[in-house]
Amino acid sequence: MNLKKIAIEKDSADDLKTFKSKFLNSPNEIYLDGNSLGKLPVESIKYLNEVINNQWGQNLIRSWNDNWLKLSEKISFKMSKLINSDNAEVLVGESTSVNLYKILYSLLNSCQFKKNLVTDCLNFPSDIYIIEGLKEYTEKKEITILNYNSNLSCNVDVLKKSIQENPGIYCLSLVTYKSSFLYPIKELNEFAENNKSIIVWDCSHAIGVIDIDVKDSKTKAAIGCTYKFLNGGPGSPSFLYVSKEILSHSQNPIKGWFGHLKPFDFENKYKPAENINKFKAGTPSVLSLVPVNTGLDLVLEAGIINIRNKSIELGEYLIKIINIELNKFDVKITSPIESKSRGSHITIQHKEAWKICKLLIKGDKNRKKIIPDFRPENNIRLGYSPLYVSFIDLYETVITIKEILENKEYLKIDDSKYEVT
Ligand SMILES: Cc1ncc(COP(=O)(O)O)c(C=O)c1O
Secondary structure, X not given: OOHHHHHHHHHHOOOOHHHHHHEOOOOOEEEOOOOOOOOOEHHHHHHHHHHHHHHHOOOOOHHHHXXXXXXXXHHHHHHHHHHOOOHHHEEXXXXXXXXXXXXXXXXXXXXXXXXXEEEEOXXXXXXXXXXXXOHHHOOOOOEEEEOOOOOOOOOHHHHHHHHHHOOOEEEEEOEOOOOOEEOOHHHHHHHHHHOOOEXXXXXXXXXXXXXXXXXXXXXXXXXXXXXXXXXXXXXXXXXXXEOHHHHOOOOOOOOOHHHEOOHHHOOOOOOEOOOHHHHOOOOOOHHHHHHHHHHHHHHHHHOHHHHHHHHHHHHHHHHHHHHHHOOOOOOEEOOOOOHHHEOOEEEEEOOOHHHHHHHHHHOEOOEOEEEOEEEOOOEEEEEOOOOXXXXXXXHHHHHHHHHHHHOOHHHHOOOOOOOOO
């Protein structure tokens, strides 16, 4: 089987291949870290320049009325299209961590659910810290962090048993950051609903690459970053989704002026907005919001189903070449093998993972720089953003890893300066 030829054929048949030119690309570099920070869309440069030079530079304060006050609504509308929610259920603004705090605090205070706060060991540390920080508001002043036999995949039976025995407010990452495990969202939402529970989904590693349909999956609350597969730029604001049925019982713990019913009446008494705007707090970060608009445009133009399909194909191809080319080395795939249980990155483990990452990033005169990312203890995450990663990129990456392992190049790397990038 000629794996290179397969890659070339798949690339030439790829309906999304034209999207790569819509991003700023470095020659001789393969970027496999779009699951952490997405690339810069070319259109965002133009748009940011317009906002900086004309809207801020020239029009100054008048731009709030002319452009900026409507920006957040415009972007939230596009986000609602992407997740198939009503427009009135989504906001884009503030960080994922802050939005998670707002939703969890609000649910704890809404009396709709038992005050049990539960997450699992696969969740992103920031989510776990936030949940820990909220434990004083829970019934027994404690939270639960579920452990499974593995710290890479969820044991759905263990999770369901917990929901039955300890109903309440659950927070899970739809695609887990380490192994890319993808939860069966609809099945779990239905199970939670039947057991007087709610799941708040952190969609950071899923939004822009997984076809999330909040109506079909009966999702009640979700949050997620826009700087990964949505290419919104470093620290771009996250989205927050609260379904209509829980919105009326919800209260934002951060009672800032943008969440007021009439912020520009400047009343001293706080009256929350009656719609999703109640989840706003302060002034929107205009310069960070601007590129989210372009990022969303690109994903909507490509079509989320097409993106998901290409992601699955890339993943299956990557697993195949890893199995064939790296089988004689001590490399282990620690992501789910089944496509329906996997997001858009594949994690491989090797005891020299950190040094292999260093060598990939460095490149040399005969090979491209390859940017994966490293996660302790010995994980290499290979993220493939379908809008700009090709099959041949994955082929070249695996062949480079093979070369590094065959020649034991990692022996030449000094490990005294261990750092996580
Ligand atoms: C799954 C997940 N949740 C939460 C966060 C934190 O996001 P933020 O820094 O926007 O608060 C991240 C950041 O990478 C993440 O990957």
